[in-house]
Amino acid sequence: MRISPSLLRRGPAVAAAALPFALAAGPVSAASGISVSTSGSTVSVTTSACGRINGSWGTASLLDSRQTSFAHGRQVALSGTAAAQSAAWSSVTPGTYTVIVLCSNNDTAGTQTVIVAPAPSPSPTRAVPAATASPSRGVLGGVGGAVRDYGTVTLVAGGALAGSGVIAAVWFLRRRAKPYRF
CATH class of the missing domain: 2.60.40.1930 (Macroglobulin (MG2) domain)
Structure with a gap:
């Protein structure tokens, strides 16, 4: 596609002429x-x-x-x-x-x-008989380790272990592909 030189010369002039109208309109919101x-x-x-x-x-x-x-x-x-x-x-x-x-x-x-919006209604509570033996928090299926806050040191140590595992795997695969490399 070829752009004519006259269009290139007129483009900035047209944009400059339209600028005051665009600024006068202001944002829609x-x-x-x-x-x-x-x-x-x-x-x-x-x-x-x-x-x-x-x-x-x-x-x-x-x-x-x-x-x-x-x-x-x-x-x-x-x-x-x-x-x-x-x-x-x-x-x-x-x-x-x-x-x-x-x-x-x-x-x-x-x-x-x-x-x-209407205020949320409180959920009805059910009285639990005192003689029922049940776990205090149930099974917690699917929650896993997300229930506990491990702290920064533990997360950094875990990240370092995962990173070193990735580096070791890459090194192993490169060495296996070309055994003369270290």
């Missing part, structure tokens, strides 16, 4: 402007898109699937610094929610959907 996370029944949102106006950063709202507008959700005022603002809701029931952040200049910083 930054379109939301907010970061939402859950921990148990607590939902929190963080953003750096809002500016402080009249002492307020803005508000964040948590909407469930039945609520359709910002005013109907559980609203919390944003708090923080110029670098990052945040809000949190506690005791949120399991379900799917939409988080909307509205800055104090009435610009939407972003919206994001979050799923709050």
